[in-house]
Amino acid sequence: MQTGISRKRRAYILLMRALMGLSAAVTAALVLFLVVYVMAKGLPELSWTLLSTKPSYLTGSIGILPDILNTVYIILSTLVFVLPLGAGAAVYLTEYARNKKLVAVIEYAAETLSGIPSIIYGLVGMLFFCSFLDMQTSLLAGALTLVVMNLPTVLRTTQESLKTVPQSYREGAFGLGAGKWRVIRTVVLPGCVDGIVTGCILSVGRILGESAALLFTAGFAHAVHGFFEGLEHSGATLTVALYFYAKEQGQFGVAFAIAAILMALTLVIQLAAMLAGRWFKRRREQ
Numbered sequence: 001m002q003t004g005i006s007r008k009r010r011a012y013i014l015l016m017r018a019l020m021g022l023s024a025a026v027t028a029a030l031v032l033f034l035v036v037y038v039m040a041k042g043l044p045e046l047s048w049t050l051l052s053t054k055p056s057y058l059t060g061s062i063g064i065l066p067d068i069l070n071t072v073y074i075i076l077s078t079l080v081f082v083l084p085l086g087a088g089a090a091v092y093l094t095e096y097a098r099n100k101k102l103v104a105v106i107e108y109a110a111e112t113l114s115g116i117p118s119i120i121y122g123l124v125g126m127l128f129f130c131s132f133l134d135m136q137t138s139l140l141a142g143a144l145t146l147v148v149m150n151l152p153t154v155l156r157t158t159q160e161s162l163k164t165v166p167q168s169y170r171e172g173a174f175g176l177g178a179g180k181w182r183v184i185r186t187v188v189l190p191g192c193v194d195g196i197v198t199g200c201i202l203s204v205g206r207i208l209g210e211s212a213a214l215l216f217t218a219g220f221a222h223a224v225h226g227f228f229e230g231l232e233h234s235g236a237t238l239t240v241a242l243y244f245y246a247k248e249q250g251q252f253g254v255a256f257a258i259a260a261i262l263m264a265l266t267l268v269i270q271l272a273a274m275l276a277g278r279w280f281k282r283r284r285e286q
Contacts, residue, residue, distance in 0.1 A: 004195055033261060042260025045253040056220045062245075062254055066222045068261075069182025070139060070235035073205050074218070077143040078150065082203060085147070087196055095153075095184055096214040107156075114152040121149050130217055136221055139233040142218030146207050147213035153206065154199040161195020162188060194280030201273040208265055211239035238262055 053063030089106075097103045125145030135141040139217075165188050173183040189196075219234030222241070236244060238258050246255035 011198035014255070031171050035267070038256065040264050041256070042256040042263075045257035048142070049256060050197060050254070054224050062251065063114070064241060064254070067236050067238050067241040067258070068223045069224060069277065070230065071208065071237040073139050073235070074143050074146065074237055075204055075228050076227075077140065077231060078146045078207050079200065079203065081144070082150050082154055083196075083200060086151050086199065087153050087158050089151075090162060091184060091189075094159055094241065095180070095188065107159075110155050113148070114156075118149065118210060118212040121145055122213035126216040127215060137217065137219040137234045138232055139218050142214045142237075143231070145213050145217045146210060149210070149213060150203040150206055153203055154196075157195050157199030158192070161192035161198075163225065164195075165191040173224040196276055197276050198273055201269055201276065202215045205266060205269045205273075208262065208269070211237075211243055214240050215243070217279060228251045 009205055013093060051064055051068070052060065052065055055198075070270050091104050093106060096218060122145065122193045129135050129141035129144050130137055135140075135144075146243050150270065169187050170183055178186070210243070214237055218237065218240065220236045220240065221234040222236055223233065225235070226280070242255050242258040242262070245251040
């Protein structure tokens with residue numbers, strides 16, 4: 001009987017390994033298929049004219065330079081707000097807050113915010129930033145909406161990274177006579193900078209791929225502006241432009257070209273996050 005049970009156990013283990021291997025293979029195949037399909041459809045449509053010009057309704061030419069610039073403006077303006085807020089909130093919750101119930105409530109609120117559909121952020125952003133604060137449809141309104149969306153990501157990644165700094169480091173700094181803020185600034189933050197960088201990179205990836213919230217707040221315009229002037233005007237990012245060309249104009253070649261750019265940027269961001277994590281880990285071990 002013991003032999004029969006052993007055989008069943010081995011068969012069960014082999015079956016589970018086969019199922020897990022099949023699941024991993026299907027996941028990898030889906031990712032590979034998506035990347036190859038989008039690149040194969042989009043790369044032939046890319047050209048210097050498409051990347052370096054703006055649309056002309058007189059000649060009928062199409063260019064995505066305004067959309068590229070608007071995407072850069074959105075990313076920069078969102079990071080300017082979300083990084084100090086997210087990192088500051090994480091430092092307060094981890095290092096200063098003594099009321100555990102308050103910390104639990106804030107963490108629960110952050111988890112809830114991260115699970116809300118982006119279309120709801122767009123609706124609230126339109127009503128609050130565009131209408132109530134009278135920003136109109138603009139890149140700044142879209143950036144502030146994305147700040148609210150990405151705040152939980154930066155907060156949680158920074159907070160988890162702060163918790164990985166050994167308590168002995170803090171106690172040693174306190175023993176040398178350093179104050180609370182000096183300990184945080186010179187000991188704790190340098191020890192968790194990898195988490196802050198990872199949260200920043202993940203936020204860039206989410207900003208890059210966001211469209212639903214920006215449809216309500218940033219608009220569809222394809223005009224070229226400077227950074228500060230552009231924040232006051234409506235503008236389409238690459239994801240919004242993809243929707244516009246595919247759904248409204250039926251320009252699927254241009255849509256696939258934009259999709260190829262977004263796919264390449266996503267792969268670069270993921271690679272940067274992985275390399276940054278490894279680099280900071282080696283530096284901390286040294």
